[in-house]
Amino acid sequence: MDTRVNPTAPLDLNGWMATQLDRVECALNQWVSVDASTDLEHHAPVDLMAAMRYAVLDGGKRLRPLLVLATFEAVSSGWVNDDFPVEKWRDEIARRGGADPDVGDQTSVETALRAACAVELIHAYSLVHDDMPCMDNDVLRRGKPTVHVQFGEASALLAGDALQALAFELLTPDGARFNPVRQALLCRLLARAAGCAGMAGGQAIDLASVGLQLTEDQLREMHRLKTGALLQASVMMGAACGEATPVARAALQSFGAAIGLAFQVVDDILDVTADSCTLGKTAGKDAQHDKPTYVSLMGLSGARAYAQTLHQEALRALADTGLADTRILQGLADMVVQRSN
Amino acid sequence: MDTRVNPTAPLDLNGWMATQLDRVECALNQWVSVDASTDLEHHAPVDLMAAMRYAVLDGGKRLRPLLVLATFEAVSSGWVNDDFPVEKWRDEIARRGGADPDVGDQTSVETALRAACAVELIHAYSLVHDDMPCMDNDVLRRGKPTVHVQFGEASALLAGDALQALAFELLTPDGARFNPVRQALLCRLLARAAGCAGMAGGQAIDLASVGLQLTEDQLREMHRLKTGALLQASVMMGAACGEATPVARAALQSFGAAIGLAFQVVDDILDVTADSCTLGKTAGKDAQHDKPTYVSLMGLSGARAYAQTLHQEALRALADTGLADTRILQGLADMVVQRSN
Numbered sequence: 001m002d003t004r005v006n007p008t009a010p011l012d013l014n015g016w017m018a019t020q021l022d023r024v025e026c027a028l029n030q031w032v033s034v035d036a037s038t039d040l041e042h043h044a045p046v047d048l049m050a051a052m053r054y055a056v057l058d059g060g061k062r063l064r065p066l067l068v069l070a071t072f073e074a075v076s077s078g079w080v081n082d083d084f085p086v087e088k089w090r091d092e093i094a095r096r097g098g099a100d101p102d103v104g105d106q107t108s109v110e111t112a113l114r115a116a117c118a119v120e121l122i123h124a125y126s127l128v129h130d131d132m133p134c135m136d137n138d139v140l141r142r143g144k145p146t147v148h149v150q151f152g153e154a155s156a157l158l159a160g161d162a163l164q165a166l167a168f169e170l171l172t173p174d175g176a177r178f179n180p181v182r183q184a185l186l187c188r189l190l191a192r193a194a195g196c197a198g199m200a201g202g203q204a205i206d207l208a209s210v211g212l213q214l215t216e217d218q219l220r221e222m223h224r225l226k227t228g229a230l231l232q233a234s235v236m237m238g239a240a241c242g243e244a245t246p247v248a249r250a251a252l253q254s255f256g257a258a259i260g261l262a263f264q265v266v267d268d269i270l271d272v273t274a275d276s277c278t279l280g281k282t283a284g285k286d287a288q289h290d291k292p293t294y295v296s297l298m299g300l301s302g303a304r305a306y307a308q309t310l311h312q313e314a315l316r317a318l319a320d321t322g323l324a325d326t327r328i329l330q331g332l333a334d335m336v337v338q339r340s341n
Numbered sequence: 342m343d344t345r346v347n348p349t350a351p352l353d354l355n356g357w358m359a360t361q362l363d364r365v366e367c368a369l370n371q372w373v374s375v376d377a378s379t380d381l382e383h384h385a386p387v388d389l390m391a392a393m394r395y396a397v398l399d400g401g402k403r404l405r406p407l408l409v410l411a412t413f414e415a416v417s418s419g420w421v422n423d424d425f426p427v428e429k430w431r432d433e434i435a436r437r438g439g440a441d442p443d444v445g446d447q448t449s450v451e452t453a454l455r456a457a458c459a460v461e462l463i464h465a466y467s468l469v470h471d472d473m474p475c476m477d478n479d480v481l482r483r484g485k486p487t488v489h490v491q492f493g494e495a496s497a498l499l500a501g502d503a504l505q506a507l508a509f510e511l512l513t514p515d516g517a518r519f520n521p522v523r524q525a526l527l528c529r530l531l532a533r534a535a536g537c538a539g540m541a542g543g544q545a546i547d548l549a550s551v552g553l554q555l556t557e558d559q560l561r562e563m564h565r566l567k568t569g570a571l572l573q574a575s576v577m578m579g580a581a582c583g584e585a586t587p588v589a590r591a592a593l594q595s596f597g598a599a600i601g602l603a604f605q606v607v608d609d610i611l612d613v614t615a616d617s618c619t620l621g622k623t624a625g626k627d628a629q630h631d632k633p634t635y636v637s638l639m640g641l642s643g644a645r646a647y648a649q650t651l652h653q654e655a656l657r658a659l660a661d662t663g664l665a666d667t668r669i670l671q672g673l674a675d676m677v678v679q680r681s682n
Contacts, residue, residue: 045545048541160502172532203499
């Protein structure tokens with residue numbers, strides 16, 4: 001019996017988050033480091049690593065890592081508590097040709113932490129490149145000067161590139177205890193979410209849309225790729241670390257889609273209503289750059305109502321997972337909609 | 342008995358290369374495409390894909406893909422011809438927890454082609470970013486305007502980012518016929534070679550070295566990362582697609598290191614001796630940018646002698662592999678040293 005999650009105990013979401021944020025911060029500090037990996041034959045150039053660490057450490061809400069870890073816990077407690085015993089998964093994975101010496105044990109926990117950090121590295125690299133002069137030309141991020149302001153444009157470009165590669169390196173550690181079926185699946189989910197049919201594609205649409213009037217469908221498609229794909233991948237990577245039933249997986253996919261879009265709608269609202277100090281980045285820049293947003297399309301109250309609708313969709317999807325305890329995921333969904341930065 | 346390679350027949354290197362280049366070109370044309378993958382739920386934005394295709398198609402020597410495919414053939418003929426039967430590998434892979442329904446058959450061949458294209462995508466993205474104004478600020482590449490000249494800086498940045506993600510996507514296709522052990526291994530090799538302890542790290546050292554006098558050791562370390570890591574990874578990824586004995590793998594690692602360095606020494610020589618038209622990129626730019634090179638360190642004749650030494654090292658390493666037929670790899674090593682562009 002797994003004792004980590006007990007559905008009858010009151011949920012301490014803040015306590016859970018503090019613990020997980022600490023784990024993520026420690027792991028990033030260790031893995032984004034010149035002496036990161038004892039099996040790296042050679043150490044990374046010190047200057048490049050300094051820019052990478054600046055981009056990643058000490059900042060950010062870490063929403064994506066939290067989604068990975070919360071989903072992992074939800075599907076893990078699902079197995080252990082009820083109708084989907086560990087043994088059944090061992091058979092299923094064996095049938096698919098993988099070894100799984102690690103279900104529910106320490107290696108799965110490490111794999112989920114690696115997945116959490118890998119997603120955050122992709123997110124961090126996208127911010128570094130997005131802030132560069134040829135893109136949004138922004139000078140403030142997470143309350144600090146942006147990477148190209150601090151280290152120069154060339155270093156920012158390379159640091160972003162190296163962070164993307166490091167994400168895939170984190171997902172594929174060497175060693176017999178790691179399940180290669182899971183490693184390949186995690187790389188697949190992350191690569192698709194990051195690439196031309198995901199985040200990078202969404203940014204390209206965003207670039208091409210400046211000054212245009214988009215329909216709601218076009219705006220949704222842009223954000224589904226630009227922000228939604230990686231948030232949804234965070235959920236699905238968490239599920240992949242524990243394995244989930246097909247029913248749970250389908251419902252989690254819907255959950256990820258709903259909170260991914262809700263996140264962006266709230267982002268658009270905050271760009272209008274919050275100040276730069278609260279946001280930790282330049283406020284009001286969507287209107288300044290004449291970018292189409294949910295607020296420009298629906299008005300402020302329309303956008304707020306839409307965020308509530310998506311929130312309800314997310315909660316319904318969680319109920320459809322059939323998982324024993326999704327209260328942490330529910331708490332994260334609440335946070336996405338109610339956040340102030 | 343595999344009939345692809347017959348050590349007693351005369352080697353038609355040009356014929357082999359023409360066939361493989363055609364395969365690589367067709368595959369890149371198919372995989373770097375808006376309707377690339379039937380299992381991509383959504384298509385990439387058309388503008389971004391145009392920049393990605395421009396960066397990748399119709400150009401380049403395709404040395405890295407050729408190294409992947411030649412190594413794959415060498416280790417495959419090694420299995421089939423002599424002391425390392427397919428059955429032994431099935432057992433070995435099963436022991437390590439993977440399924441391998443595909444040794445020596447069509448799926449291995451496709452996996453090697455995917456690996457070949459993935460390495461080329463990483464190489465292509467690095468050129469796109471390297472040519473940008475904040476890096477080398479170059480306007481000519483493969484005889485065409487560079488990507489940022491043609492599509493703008495923001496699109497060049499995003500196209501490079503998306504090409505890197507696509508490389509990992511190519512390595513991790515869905516489907517039971519693909520061996521996940523191999524997928525994870527290929528991702529690991531590529532991520533390490535591309536990242537901060539590989540190509541991106543080497544570029545960072547390169548940036549930091551402008552105007553400095555480097556020792557031979559420092560210059561070698563820079564190039565080992567900047568160019569050598571990905572060339573060596575090409576060899577090792579080819580070996581991973583067929584699986585190779587530990588002895589062969591160790592010798593192939595040395596082979597990859599030697600030709601990786603030889604490639605760069607010849608690059609430095611050509612930057613001085615060739616014209617821009619022959620090179621398809623701006624000649625003389627090392628001296629113009631005051632970059633340390635093997636020519637500036639050893640003089641032209643010293644650099645030429647060093648290239649010959651590395652060539653001999655590479656050929657010795659090939660002999661040490663114990664593989665039945667390494668003539669194609671030998672031909673590629675000759676080409677690396679004798680090339681004129």
